[in-house]
Amino acid sequence: MLDLIIIGAGPAGLSAAIYAARARLNAVILEQNYVNGGQIMDTYEVDNYPGLPGISGMELSEKMAEHVERFGVEVQNACVEDLDLTGDIKKVVTDEGVFEARAVIIASGAIHSHLGVDGEERLAGMGVSYCATCDGAFYRNKEAAVIGGGNVAVEDAIFLARGCSKVYVVHRRDELRADKILQEQLLKLPNVEMVWNSNLKSVNGDKKVESITVVNKLDQSEREIQLSGCFIAVGIEPRSAFARNHIATDEKGYIIADETGVTNVPGVFAAGDVRTKQLRQVVTAVADGANAVTSVQRYLLEK
Amino acid sequence: MVYHFDESNFEAEVLKSELPVFVDFYADWCGPCKMMSPVIDKLADEYAGRIKVGKVNVDDCMDLAQQFNITSIPNMVFIKNGQVVDRVIGAVPKPAMKAKFEANAQ
Numbered sequence: 092m093l094d095l096i097i098i099g100a101g102p103a104g105l106s107a108a109i110y111a112a113r114a115r116l117n118a119v120i121l122e123q124n125y126v127n128g129g130q131i132m133d134t135y136e137v138d139n140y141p142g143l144p145g146i147s148g149m150e151l152s153e154k155m156a157e158h159v160e161r162f163g164v165e166v167q168n169a170c171v172e173d174l175d176l177t178g179d180i181k182k183v184v185t186d187e188g189v190f191e192a193r194a195v196i197i198a199s200g201a202i203h204s205h206l207g208v209d210g211e212e213r214l215a216g217m218g219v220s221y222c223a224t225c226d227g228a229f230y231r232n233k234e235a236a237v238i239g240g241g242n243v244a245v246e247d248a249i250f251l252a253r254g255c256s257k258v259y260v261v262h263r264r265d266e267l268r269a270d271k272i273l274q275e276q277l278l279k280l281p282n283v284e285m286v287w288n289s290n291l292k293s294v295n296g297d298k299k300v301e302s303i304t305v306v307n308k309l310d311q312s313e314r315e316i317q318l319s320g321c322f323i324a325v326g327i328e329p330r331s332a333f334a335r336n337h338i339a340t341d342e343k344g345y346i347i348a349d350e351t352g353v354t355n356v357p358g359v360f361a362a363g364d365v366r367t368k369q370l371r372q373v374v375t376a377v378a379d380g381a382n383a384v385t386s387v388q389r390y391l392l393e394k
Numbered sequence: 395m396v397y398h399f400d401e402s403n404f405e406a407e408v409l410k411s412e413l414p415v416f417v418d419f420y421a422d423w424c425g426p427c428k429m430m431s432p433v434i435d436k437l438a439d440e441y442a443g444r445i446k447v448g449k450v451n452v453d454d455c456m457d458l459a460q461q462f463n464i465t466s467i468p469n470m471v472f473i474k475n476g477q478v479v480d481r482v483i484g485a486v487p488k489p490a491m492k493a494k495f496e497a498n499a500q
Contacts, residue, residue: 123487123488148425186488215483222425224425226466
């Protein structure tokens with residue numbers, strides 16, 4: 092019998108695995124993708140993780156996965172479909188069969204949100220993208236827009252501005268939410284134009300993106316911007332669909348838990364982006380993983 | 395096995411292939427491409443003889459990438475008799491990818 096199942100091999104899950112191995116818990120990680128690292132795999136530079144300035148997301152996730160490997164925790168490739176948390180033995184139903192353990196840490200993370208505007212889905216992969224580091228190279232010397240005003244949006248815009256002839260940043264407010272250091276970098280780039288107080292109305296084009304239409308919130312005026320790429324970075328939503336019928340979540344689907352990771356279901360803990368929290372970053376995710384394992388140890392001792 | 399396609403062998407190996415062909419347009423700097431790589435290797439073995447599986451490095455083959463309207467990677471294209479019959483864009487979980495292989499295999 093396993094002591095612990097960790098769902099997700101992003102920074103929270105990998106950190107939990109390291110702490111679990113050191114606590115001599117018999118643990119397994121379930122990850123639906125074949126490479127571990129979660130969202131940081133899409134990040135060209137993680138510049139706020141102490142001790143590793145400027146490291147790429149891919150490299151950081153590789154280092155974390157190697158660290159886990161060194162402690163011998165198995166990562167099983169399986170896609171979680173449902174949970175049965177009613178008994179003392181927790182059951183995790185996956186496409187690779189049912190896994191059972193005495194405790195579960197849900198560290199399934201989050202995925203980028205869609206806006207749901209006209210043309211977004213139809214032109215996905217044909218000019219509409221959610222990953223600037225993946226697709227930015229296809230827009231060299233072309234014009235592109237980034238929709239959003241948070242850290243990811245601003246990082247994407249800075250990255251794209253290296254290759255694109257022009258980058259528009261469309262944001263619904265008159266100031267950015269991103270870290271000040273990123274804002275400073277962005278606003279001094281000569282080929283970036285801020286489109287403030289504006290919402291994306293539609294992405295236009297027949298077989299590929301040809302333009303976007305934005306609406307100014309202050310005077311309702313519409314503007315059509317000719318471009319080839321539309322990068323959508325309007326935030327994230329939790330990957331918690333498999334858990335929603337079994338664990339308390341907030342209205343957005345984040346699992347309700349504080350930094351201890353304790354949820355409303357005994358023996359089930361949440362760590363990283365999937366839980367309710369103030370700041371979703373690598374540095375807070377790895378802290379969550381460690382805390383959740385501490386809670387698991389307490390729970391198992393009291394059982 | 396997984397083939398490496400480029401401009402020199404694309405016509406012979408892909409467009410004139412008797413088997414359906416799965417082409418993974420990827421780049422070394424793309425995290426989600428890296429995620430898909432092991433699953434593609436595994437499916438290539440599982441579907442050997444039913445689908446020919448290969449990769450195109452978009453950095454080396456920009457013309458091919460343009461020809462197939464690749465603006466987002468990973469971009470995985472199924473080709474039968476020289477025609478694109480199906481496409482998967484972005485990293486997808488293993489069961490979804492396997493379902494696509496099953497649907498397009500000979």
